[in-house]
Amino acid sequence: MRISPKITQALAVLLLGSATFFTVMVLVFVIVFVLGKGLPGVTWEFLSTNPRDMGRAGGILPTLVGTILLPLLAIAIALPLGVGTSVYLTEYTRETRMTRALRFGTDCLAGIPSIIFGLFGFIFFVVGLNMGWCLLSGGLTLAIMILPTIIRTSEEAIRAVPNSWREVSFSLGATRWETVLKVVLPNALPGIVTGVMLGIGRSIGETAAVIFTAGSALRMPISAFDSVRTMSVHFYILAREGISTEKAYATAAVLIISVLMVNLIAYGMMHRFIARRAR
Amino acid sequence: MIQASPAKITIRALRVFHGQEESLRGISLDIPANQVLGIIGPSGAGKTTFLRALNRLNDLVPDMHAEGQILLDGKDIYHPACDVVALRKRVGMLFALPVALPMSIYENVVYGPRLSGVRKKTHLDEVVERSLKAAFLWDEVKDRLRMSGLRLSGGQQQRLCLARVLAMEELEVILLDEPCSGLDPISTSKIEDALTILKERYTIILVTNNTKQAARVADETAFFLMGDMVEYGLTEKIFTVPDDKRTNDYVTGRFG
Numbered sequence: 001m002r003i004s005p006k007i008t009q010a011l012a013v014l015l016l017g018s019a020t021f022f023t024v025m026v027l028v029f030v031i032v033f034v035l036g037k038g039l040p041g042v043t044w045e046f047l048s049t050n051p052r053d054m055g056r057a058g059g060i061l062p063t064l065v066g067t068i069l070l071p072l073l074a075i076a077i078a079l080p081l082g083v084g085t086s087v088y089l090t091e092y093t094r095e096t097r098m099t100r101a102l103r104f105g106t107d108c109l110a111g112i113p114s115i116i117f118g119l120f121g122f123i124f125f126v127v128g129l130n131m132g133w134c135l136l137s138g139g140l141t142l143a144i145m146i147l148p149t150i151i152r153t154s155e156e157a158i159r160a161v162p163n164s165w166r167e168v169s170f171s172l173g174a175t176r177w178e179t180v181l182k183v184v185l186p187n188a189l190p191g192i193v194t195g196v197m198l199g200i201g202r203s204i205g206e207t208a209a210v211i212f213t214a215g216s217a218l219r220m221p222i223s224a225f226d227s228v229r230t231m232s233v234h235f236y237i238l239a240r241e242g243i244s245t246e247k248a249y250a251t252a253a254v255l256i257i258s259v260l261m262v263n264l265i266a267y268g269m270m271h272r273f274i275a276r277r278a279r
Numbered sequence: 280m281i282q283a284s285p286a287k288i289t290i291r292a293l294r295v296f297h298g299q300e301e302s303l304r305g306i307s308l309d310i311p312a313n314q315v316l317g318i319i320g321p322s323g324a325g326k327t328t329f330l331r332a333l334n335r336l337n338d339l340v341p342d343m344h345a346e347g348q349i350l351l352d353g354k355d356i357y358h359p360a361c362d363v364v365a366l367r368k369r370v371g372m373l374f375a376l377p378v379a380l381p382m383s384i385y386e387n388v389v390y391g392p393r394l395s396g397v398r399k400k401t402h403l404d405e406v407v408e409r410s411l412k413a414a415f416l417w418d419e420v421k422d423r424l425r426m427s428g429l430r431l432s433g434g435q436q437q438r439l440c441l442a443r444v445l446a447m448e449e450l451e452v453i454l455l456d457e458p459c460s461g462l463d464p465i466s467t468s469k470i471e472d473a474l475t476i477l478k479e480r481y482t483i484i485l486v487t488n489n490t491k492q493a494a495r496v497a498d499e500t501a502f503f504l505m506g507d508m509v510e511y512g513l514t515e516k517i518f519t520v521p522d523d524k525r526t527n528d529y530v531t532g533r534f535g
């Protein structure tokens with residue numbers, strides 16, 4: 001029996017619609033659940049004071065600082081390396097077996113579990129280079145972890161820039177470098193920003209790679225060689241060791257809000273940028 | 280052809296290869312200064328390949344190479360010591376599809392001058408006004424120079440592209456690759472008018488798929504077919520009493 005197109009259409013709408021509904025509901029549930037449990041504990045005092053008694057009491061100020069510094073450091077290292085690599089691969093080399101191998105390698109790197117990066121960071125930076133658990137070890141490790149994402153998104157964004165724009169630029173007497181600076185990168189920027197945001201998001205939420213490399217000290221970091229604890233690690237330790245469920249949820253709530261804010265700011269920036277160029 | 284002055288561009292046995300395929304099969308041609316050379320021929324004849332050999336834009340395409348000689352003012356542009364960037368500032372190009380860069384009208388026009396290191400605002404303003412006037416676009420855009428070039432119509436964008444080429448102070452030769460193929464009649468005639476004025480200052484090579492346009496604008500015309508230059512001469516002669524039967528067939532619209 002053939003089903004009439006009308007029925008298949010209705011069925012498709014129903015199925016796809018409920019898939020969407022289900023997805024959104026799960027997301028909303030997670031967020032509402034965590035915020036509901038955690039928000040009551042989020043006060044100004046919680047945000048602005050040091051933890052006491054291993055986190056059983058007091059606030060999360062040092063972990064807040066750690067959560068800001070560590071991803072920033074990781075991006076500061078990974079962004080120039082990643083964008084440089086993708087510009088080199090797309091603009092300065094022809095597609096060869098070598099570039100394909102490199103691309104395959106980056107894709108593989110992107111799929112490696114973060115704890116492996118943590119282990120590598122521990123063996124190489126913390127022990128091997130004798131840097132100890134510190135901000136710098138953690139930043140370098142996270143940078144390596146997010147590099148593939150940044151390379152991949154930048155490369156895609158750069159490839160999406162029409163070739164005719166490059167040709168025009170060359171025909172007006174621009175060098176390759178000038179063309180990259182004036183035509184390619186400005187137009188790839190929204191894509192690059194997306195990669196950076198994904199990278200920051202991953203870094204903020206990362207626990208395994210951080211705990212092995214940046215440590216979990218609860219003191220306020222003063223230099224790049226101090227150990228830090230991020231909110232994710234703090235949450236993990238509070239929950240895992242049963243120190244304080246209430247403080248753990250409050251930390252999780254702040255974490256979720258931070259990630260949302262990072263994304264909102266990024267979208268805002270991108271839209272303003274696009275609007276300015278299209279005027 | 281008897282010429283009073285030496286040729287602006289001298290081409291000797293130019294052959295261009297796309298991989299194994301020979302797209303230009305030994306072209307020799309003297310292009311005099313201050314006139315419009317029209318190039319006509321069916322698609323695939325090698326007209327675009329020829330133009331892009333003159334500003335070495337073909338260099339950007341992998342697996343493509345040129346043999347023979349192209350002399351600009353007597354200097355071989357394929358000589359290893361030739362500065363390609365400087366060459367492209369002297370030999371500007373207009374593409375078949377208008378390509379405004381995704382920036383303001385103003386920034387489009389000053390793209391070349393900025394690359395050449397012009398920084399002074401008053402100087403750049405002057406360049407913008409002069410170039411847009413020469414491309415017959417000034418009146419239409421003078422109040423919205425900060426608007427994105429992408430928001431102009433196709434015909435306006437092509438004139439913007441012309442202005443952008445004219446803004447280059449080093450400019451001596453203008454290459455046009457079927458610049459009016461997608462344009463409205465008004466923009467087309469504005470570009471044709473501009474060319475007749477511009478040839479007093481520049482050497483112009485106009486590839487066109489529209490034989491009538493060549494008849495209107497070109498002083499001399501060359502007919503290309505399958506990588507060969509079949510015939511070259513005064514436009515009037517090419518369109519009335521060509522030597523070659525194939526030229527005659529093409530200009531009378533019997534093939535192509």
Ligand SMILES: Nc1ncnc2c1ncn2[C@@H]1O[C@H](COP(=O)(O)OP(=O)(O)O)[C@@H](O)[C@H]1O
Binds near residue numbers: 324326
């Ligand atoms: N990028 C390219 N790769 C391979 N062959 C090309 C390329 N561009 C042009 N050709 C070949 O060169 C010949 C001339 O093309 P073209 O110069 O574009 O002709 P026209 O502009 O007269 O239509 C054609 O046979 C075409 O197949």
Ligand SMILES: [Mg+2]
Binds near residue numbers: 327328456
């Ligand atoms: Mg062509």
